[in-house]
Amino acid sequence: MDSDTSPVPAIRTTNVGVTFGGVPALREVSVDIHRGEIHGLIGENGAGKSTLGKVIGGYHAATSGGMEVFGEPALAWDPPAALARGVAMMHQELQLVPALTVAQNVFLGIEDQNWGMLRPTEADRLRRLMETSGFSLDPHAVVADLSIADQQKIEILRALARDARVIVMDEPTSSLSKDEVTQLHQSMQALRDEGRTVIYVSHFLEDILAVTDRVTVLRDGEHVKTGPTSQETKASLVSAMLGGGKTETPFPQKRPPSDSEIVLDVAGLQSDAGVRNATLTVGRGEIVGLIGLVGSGRSEIARAIVGADPASAGTVSLNGTPYENRSLAVSTERGIVMVPEDRRKHGLVMTLPVRGNMTLPHLTHFSAGGLIRRRLERARVTELIDYFRVRPTAIDGDVSTFSGGNQQKVLIGKWLLENPQVVILDEPSRGVDVGARERIHEAIAEMAAGGAAVLLISSEIEEVLGLAHRAYLVDKGVTVEEIDPNQSDEAGVLSALFAHQASAEIKKAP
Amino acid sequence: MNQFAIARFLQSYAVLIMVVVLIVVLSTMSDSFLTVRNLLNILNQNAPLAIMASAMTLVIIAGGFDLSVGAIFAMGAVCSAWIALHVNPFLGLALAPLIGLGLGTVNGLVITMLRVHSFLATIATSLIFKGIAIVISDGRLIPVRMAEFTWLGREKIAGVFNAVWIMLIFAVILTFVLNRTTFGRKVFSVGGNEEAAILSGIRTDRIKIATFALAGFAAGLASAIAVSRVSLGQASAGTGMELQAIAAVILGGTSIYGGVGAVWRSVAGVLLLALINNGFNILNADPFYRDLTTGLVILAAIGISAGGKRR
Numbered sequence: 001m002d003s004d005t006s007p008v009p010a011i012r013t014t015n016v017g018v019t020f021g022g023v024p025a026l027r028e029v030s031v032d033i034h035r036g037e038i039h040g041l042i043g044e045n046g047a048g049k050s051t052l053g054k055v056i057g058g059y060h061a062a063t064s065g066g067m068e069v070f071g072e073p074a075l076a077w078d079p080p081a082a083l084a085r086g087v088a089m090m091h092q093e094l095q096l097v098p099a100l101t102v103a104q105n106v107f108l109g110i111e112d113q114n115w116g117m118l119r120p121t122e123a124d125r126l127r128r129l130m131e132t133s134g135f136s137l138d139p140h141a142v143v144a145d146l147s148i149a150d151q152q153k154i155e156i157l158r159a160l161a162r163d164a165r166v167i168v169m170d171e172p173t174s175s176l177s178k179d180e181v182t183q184l185h186q187s188m189q190a191l192r193d194e195g196r197t198v199i200y201v202s203h204f205l206e207d208i209l210a211v212t213d214r215v216t217v218l219r220d221g222e223h224v225k226t227g228p229t230s231q232e233t234k235a236s237l238v239s240a241m242l243g244g245g246k247t248e249t250p251f252p253q254k255r256p257p258s259d260s261e262i263v264l265d266v267a268g269l270q271s272d273a274g275v276r277n278a279t280l281t282v283g284r285g286e287i288v289g290l291i292g293l294v295g296s297g298r299s300e301i302a303r304a305i306v307g308a309d310p311a312s313a314g315t316v317s318l319n320g321t322p323y324e325n326r327s328l329a330v331s332t333e334r335g336i337v338m339v340p341e342d343r344r345k346h347g348l349v350m351t352l353p354v355r356g357n358m359t360l361p362h363l364t365h366f367s368a369g370g371l372i373r374r375r376l377e378r379a380r381v382t383e384l385i386d387y388f389r390v391r392p393t394a395i396d397g398d399v400s401t402f403s404g405g406n407q408q409k410v411l412i413g414k415w416l417l418e419n420p421q422v423v424i425l426d427e428p429s430r431g432v433d434v435g436a437r438e439r440i441h442e443a444i445a446e447m448a449a450g451g452a453a454v455l456l457i458s459s460e461i462e463e464v465l466g467l468a469h470r471a472y473l474v475d476k477g478v479t480v481e482e483i484d485p486n487q488s489d490e491a492g493v494l495s496a497l498f499a500h501q502a503s504a505e506i507k508k509a510p
Numbered sequence: 511m512n513q514f515a516i517a518r519f520l521q522s523y524a525v526l527i528m529v530v531v532l533i534v535v536l537s538t539m540s541d542s543f544l545t546v547r548n549l550l551n552i553l554n555q556n557a558p559l560a561i562m563a564s565a566m567t568l569v570i571i572a573g574g575f576d577l578s579v580g581a582i583f584a585m586g587a588v589c590s591a592w593i594a595l596h597v598n599p600f601l602g603l604a605l606a607p608l609i610g611l612g613l614g615t616v617n618g619l620v621i622t623m624l625r626v627h628s629f630l631a632t633i634a635t636s637l638i639f640k641g642i643a644i645v646i647s648d649g650r651l652i653p654v655r656m657a658e659f660t661w662l663g664r665e666k667i668a669g670v671f672n673a674v675w676i677m678l679i680f681a682v683i684l685t686f687v688l689n690r691t692t693f694g695r696k697v698f699s700v701g702g703n704e705e706a707a708i709l710s711g712i713r714t715d716r717i718k719i720a721t722f723a724l725a726g727f728a729a730g731l732a733s734a735i736a737v738s739r740v741s742l743g744q745a746s747a748g749t750g751m752e753l754q755a756i757a758a759v760i761l762g763g764t765s766i767y768g769g770v771g772a773v774w775r776s777v778a779g780v781l782l783l784a785l786i787n788n789g790f791n792i793l794n795a796d797p798f799y800r801d802l803t804t805g806l807v808i809l810a811a812i813g814i815s816a817g818g819k820r821r
Contacts, residue, residue, distance in 0.1 A: 308709060329711035338709070346709055351702035351769030352695075360699055361710040363692040370691045414710075 008071040010035045010166050010197040011056055011087075015065035018051055018221075025051045028065065029223045031216050033166075038188050038198045040212035040229065042205070044241055044433040048221040050092075050170055053201040057089030057168045058082035069166075088159035092171040094151050096143050102126065103139035106157045126157070133160055134190050149180035156187055167191065168199040173207055177294030177459070178494070185211040203433070205234050219243055242434060251466030252445040254486075257285035262320070263453035264305070264336070264422045269314035271304040273297075276477035278304070278314070282422065282453040287444065289464035289485065290457045291493060292474030293501070298457045299341055300477060302424045305455075306331045306338045318422070332361045337415040341426035341457070343404075347411040350400040354390070355381045357399060358414045365418065384413040389439055405436025412440060416447065423447055424455040429463065441467060461490045475500045524814035525762050525778045528807065532785045540792045548792070550670060552784050557673035558583075558732035559751060560780040563758040564681045565728030567776045568688065569721045570759050573701035573768030574621070574628040576722060578636035579729040579755060582613045583748025584643040586733030591652035591743020599659035606734035607727050613639055614726015618719030628722070636752070643745040652743040663739025673735045677777075680728070685773045697721060701768025758783060761811050782807065 011033040018026040026048045033039045033056075041049040054060040055067070058079040067074040069085050079089065096105050103122040106129070112121045123139040130136055135153050143151060152172055159167045169188075173181045188198045188211055202208055208215055208229070215232060217224040217240040224240045261284045269278040278301045282288045292298045303309040305316055307326030316323050318334060331337065340346035348357050358381050359366045366377045381395045388409040392402075399410055412428060425444065429437040444467055448454050458464050464471055465485040473481045473496060480500045483493065520527075537544035562579050569576045586606040594602030613635075621631045654660075665672055688694035699707040700714045707714050729748070737743050758779030764771030786807055790800050 327711070328709060329713075332711050340709055345703075346705050349699045349702035349706050349769065351765075352698055356695055356698065360695070360707070360712070363695060367692045370693060372690055372692060372695060374690075 008035075009033055009068075010070060011199075012068040012071075013052070013055070013062075013065065014067070016052070016055060016062045016067060017064040018048075018055060018060055019063045024221055026055070026062075026218075026221045029218070029221075030065075031223060031226055033197060033199060034214070035165075035197055036192055036195045037213040038192050038200055038211055040208040040215035041199060041201045041218065042203060042208050042215060042237060042241065043218035043224075044203065044435070047218040047241070049201050049203070049218050051221075052218065053168045053170050053199060054089070056082075056166070056199060057087060059089065083162055083164070086163060086165035087168070088162060088164035088166070089168045090152070090155045090159065090170065090172060094148070094155055096151055096154060098142075098144035100143060101139065102137050102141050102143060102146070102154055105143055105154050106161050108158070110161065125161075129157060129161055133157065133194075135187070147180070149176055149183055152176075152184060153187065156191070164196070166197045166199065168201070170201045171203070172200075173202060173204060180294075181207060205237055208237070209234065217241055238434070251463075252442050254287075254467070254469060255285075255445065255449050257283050257448070257469065259284060263318065264455070265315075265317040265320070266301075266305060267315050267317075269301065269304055269316065270312045270477075271300060271309045272312055273300045273303065273309040274477045275300050275304045275309075275311075278474075278477070278479050280455075280472050280479055282455055284453055285448050285451050286470070287448045287454040287456055287468045289468035289471030290455065290474050290479075291461055291464050291471055291483075291497070293497060294459060296474045297477030298474050299426050301474065301479075302338050302426055302455070302457060305424065306336060308338065328361075332418075332420075333364075335418070335420040336422040336424075337361070337420045338424040339412055339415045339426060339428060341430065343407050343411045347414075348399055348407060352399070353394075353396040354385065354399055354410055355395045357410055358384060358417055360414065362417050380417060381413075384417065388413050388443065403433065403436075405432035408432045408440065409436060412443065416443075419450070420452060422453045422455070424457070426457045427459065428456070429458070429460070461493050465490065465493070473497055473500065520814050522763060522772075522775070524811050525775055525782055527814070528811050529778055529782050529785065532782065532789065532807075536785065536789050536792070539789075542792050543788070548788070550674065552781075552788050553674045553677070554671040556780050556784040557671070557677035558736045559754055559758070559784075560677045560777050561680050561728050561732045561735075562725070562751060563755040563776040563780050564677075564684050564773045565721075565725040566755045566759050567762070567764055567771050567773050568684065568697055569628075569725045570756070570764050570766060571688070571701045571768055571771040572697045572718055572721045573704065574718060574721060575756070575766075576614075576617065576628065576632050576725045577752050577756075578613070578617055578632040578639060579725055580748040580750060580752040581636035581639035581643070582610050582726050582729035583733040583736075583751055584745050585613060585639050585646075586610050586730040587737040587743045587747040588643045588647045588652065588745055589743075590734050590737050591654050592646060594654045594656065594659045594743075595652060599654065599656050602654070602659065603662055603734045603738060606737075607730040610730020610733070611723055611727040614723040614729070615719060617726065618722035621722065622715040622718055628718075640745065647743065647745045649745065654737075654741050654743065656741075660738050660741045663735050663737075673739070676731070676735065680731070681773055681777050684724075688773060693717070693720070698769060701770075703769070754780075754783065757808060761808060779811075782811070 009032040013029055013031050015028045015030055016026060017028055029052060041052055043049040051060055055062050058077045058081060069087060103126040106126055107122045112119045126139040135157055137150060137153060172184060191198050200212055212229045214227060215229045216226040217237060219241060262281045263284050264282040266278055266280050269275055274297045290298045304311045307328055318336060355377060359377050366373055378395055385393050385395060390406050390409045399407055429440050444454060456464055456468055465488060468485045471483050471485050472479045473483060542548060566576060586609055589609050590602040590606040593605055617632055617635050620635060621628045662672055667675055696712050696717045699712060700717045704714050733748065759776045760766060761779035761782055762775030764776060786804050790797055
């Protein structure tokens with residue numbers, strides 16, 4: 001910790017600017033990142049935080065301005081040059097070779113070799129490295145079998161194996177569960193305590209507040225402020241990110257459902273994908289939450305309800321009539337839809353324009369004799385673009401170039417296109433900016449107000465508590481408890497979840 | 511923004527630019543190039559390949575690969591000639607596309623039921639199809655010198671060979687199917703993101719089978735035209751055509767990763783390959799350099815369209 005007062009910063013950017021295809025992504029950003037600190041980079045999507053991280057890591061070239069690394073100018077700066085000078089980057093999508101072992105991945109490119117012949121020493125080298133850094137992984141485990149949290153540790157070890165003194169982590173927590181995030185934060189603190197510098201790019205305010213020493217806020221590619229995290233609050237960061245003193249958006253007003261008629265009734269549902277006993281009801285105009293830790297089977301329950309996975313037992317009824325032999329096409333036809341959690345993998349076809357994506361599940365209703373009714377299609381898609389305020393507004397817009405928030409709006413619009421009576425939303429606001437999140441929350445409240453039965457799945461407990469009328473806790477594919485969101489807080493829900501998990505472990509033990 | 515527009519234009523029209531450049535170059539170098547007769551001949555000779563490349567476009571957009579269309583062409587040629595000789599010449603011509611359709615469907619079923627990559631599956635089926643063609647023809651040529659059989663490949667309507675008309679109609683129909691029908695939209699979605707297509711309720715296996723059936727149909731149709739023209743059926747017909755068809759599709763900028771492409775650009779790709787050949791013939795150039803030149807032109811076209819994709 002003695003390096004805190006060192007006069008030469010680890011990284012100093014001077015008026016750094018970056019333009020992509022004529023559009024500025026960063027403008028005149030000057031930041032000092034001290035040695036031995038965890039430095040948060042925060043901002044909305046498109047604010048330039050990842051771009052700045054990638055400039056430091058050598059993945060983007062600055063179009064103007066300069067950078068110094070440990071007091072020396074960074075010239076001809078690319079990833080190998082950065083690594084040679086002790087700056088390593090950990091990407092949002094991990095860059096590991098899944099078929100190789102932990103040790104092989106850590107020493108990829110710096111293998112112990114003799115005239116190109118490998119020497120089988122990497123397991124021992126890794127054990128030595130782990131002794132000094134405090135990580136513990138099985139050197140012989142194959143990466144594909146490991147959790148994402150463990151894979152991130154490999155990335156960190158890989159940086160340490162190259163003796164990185166600065167490690168840039170770009171949105172490392174976006175696919176981690178709560179306790180995995182805690183583990184990662186402990187790793188960051190361990191790195192800092194050794195005198196290394198961690199640059200933590202994230203849009204999760206709680207994470208930044210929990211672990212960073214200093215924080216830099218960016219907005220629209222411009223530097224807003226840099227200062228000690230201890231002087232910041234959630235409200236102060238949000239207002240800096242959004243500008244104009246706006247504080248975090250409250251959830252839309254909960255409107256109690258007008259009648260108690262049950263639309264979706266699920267009893268004893270099981271599937272081979274990991275649903276062991278799901279029992280729940282959702283009424284007309286009601287928003288019901290499903291809360292569980294990552295891997296609890298929340299998404300699998302949704303998949304079994306709409307027929308994406310075959311159910312092995314249990315019943316699903318719609319308006320009191322049993323719905324058997326479920327398939328996705330029939331579900332869409334009957335107005336029971338699921339917005340999947342991963343928009344890139346399961347949600348959108350990135351090579352199709354907005355129009356093609358939105359009508360994809362509904363083509364039978366937008367065609368006559370196999371021909372697409374283009375006028376009808378355009379009209380309905382335009383309505384949804386307006387309703388969700390998708391930007392850009394082009395109905396033939398290339399979704400692959402949209403921001404995460406606008407992609408998510410297109411995805412939700414795709415499933416709302418025919419005003420379904422049951423909407424299951426899986427992580428509807430993951431990885432989207434504050435503005436899009438607010439719009440999506442409004443839309444969820446409006447769906448319910450319009451009479452839809454909404455089942456809301458989210459790993460953000462606050463989101464479920466803020467939107468839902470009722471909620472179920474899920475553990476290992478079982479709906480274990482029903483709670484009243486208005487009488488619960490995040491800490492209470494979490495401890496209830498852990499209690500269920502612990503009691504299940506005890507029951508399982510002999 | 512301007513750079514983006516140019517890049518996108520290049521990616522879509524690289525093949526057309528190359529065709530235009532070649533036409534200009536060849537017409538300045540030889541008086542006999544830019545004549546209606548020569549141009550119609552080029553089209554006529556390459557109509558079978560263009561038909562196969564058009565259908566191959568749909569296979570590749572849906573994320574597949576069909577290496578068996580050359581063998582289906584051989585089956586079509588042999589069966590067509592055999593039926594013409596032993597049963598009826600008209601029936602022989604009519605059955606070739608249907609035999610192709612059947613074999614293409616077999617491809618699709620093998621790929622979707624065994625869950626193997628189409629690349630591997632069609633290597634295997636191409637050997638099987640070719641083997642059957644050799645057995646049927648008994649390894650010999652099957653000559654069919656009957657006017658009832660050769661009219662398809664040799665006669666003209668309104669001064670243009672039948673083959674050219676068929677090729678144009680086929681390409682226009684496929685373009686329409688791809689861009690205006692629900693089937694076309696589903697083809698794009700299967701190649702673009704199969705998982706998302708499945709979750710959208712699309713039976714993606716059926717779409718894949720349909721694209722392979724279509725490629726088989728096209729190969730059968732192409733073989734009927736070709737065998738009628740040369741009045742000779744043989745099991746070695748169509749050898750290498752699968753690679754030429756794939757090369758033409760890729761030349762047209764259709765992505766080998768699926769989800770993106772257009773039929774007319776594949777036809778332009780066939781034209782580009784044909785013009786290079788034609789250039790060698792009319793200029794009396796040393797044919798030893800033909801493969802080298804073709805390879806360089808393909809590389810140039812791929813380079814231009816790859817340049818368009820880079821950010």
